[in-house]
Amino acid sequence: MADRNLKIAMICGSLRKQSYNRKLMEVMIEKKPNHWQMKEIEIDTIPFFNQDVEAEGDPESVQQLKEAIDEADGVIVVSPEYNSGSPAVLKNALDWASRPAKGTVLKHKPFALAGASPGGAGTVQSQGQTRQTLLTLDAYIMPGPKIMVGSVHNKLSEDQSEIADEATIKRVEKFLGAFEEWMLHFK
Ligand SMILES: Cc1cc2nc3c(=O)[nH]c(=O)nc-3n(C[C@H](O)[C@H](O)[C@H](O)COP(=O)(O)O)c2cc1C
Known part of the structure; x- marks a missing residue:
């Protein structure tokens, strides 16, 4: 039987142009199974969450965010760690997506978390915070395998344009395979 799309x-x-996390995301896109359709949700134009703005109706960027999450079979978050936590832009996007509290598109949505850092711990604390936020919202977060790429600056190709480390690429493949199983579990 053919794999399900x-x-x-x-x-x-x-949001950084030369982001290591974007490079990690690009490895995922490169290694994705053929029957997967992967699409990035742009979060750079989402305004700061404000209940007054929300009361007037979701801005277009927020509508797009919610629709994209709602339509997806699963969501992969690839993020840096800032000051031992998750970046404000990411938390902000999740706060918007968490609304309305009853009926959020995050509820029962399969998620997987990954991250890369030049530091040794590879975003463990950032992922911990994001996991906590998503748990509050009843998302289904894949417990493992985890992707926390440490010393990422030493894992690039010679021209620095992509992640070239074989062990990281293998781990990404394992992660994607596990996420497929995780998503199908809830379908
Ligand atoms: C405000 C700020 C705080 C940071 N805090 C951490 C941190 O707590 N842990 C860590 O591993 N790296 C930290 N870093 C370093 C980032 O991991 C590094 O800048 C990384 O390149 C950001 O990810 P990106 O390349 O995907 O943009 C911090 C960087 C910034 C700008």
């Missing part, structure tokens, strides 16, 4: 939404927690 799956839609995966991706959120990058870094």
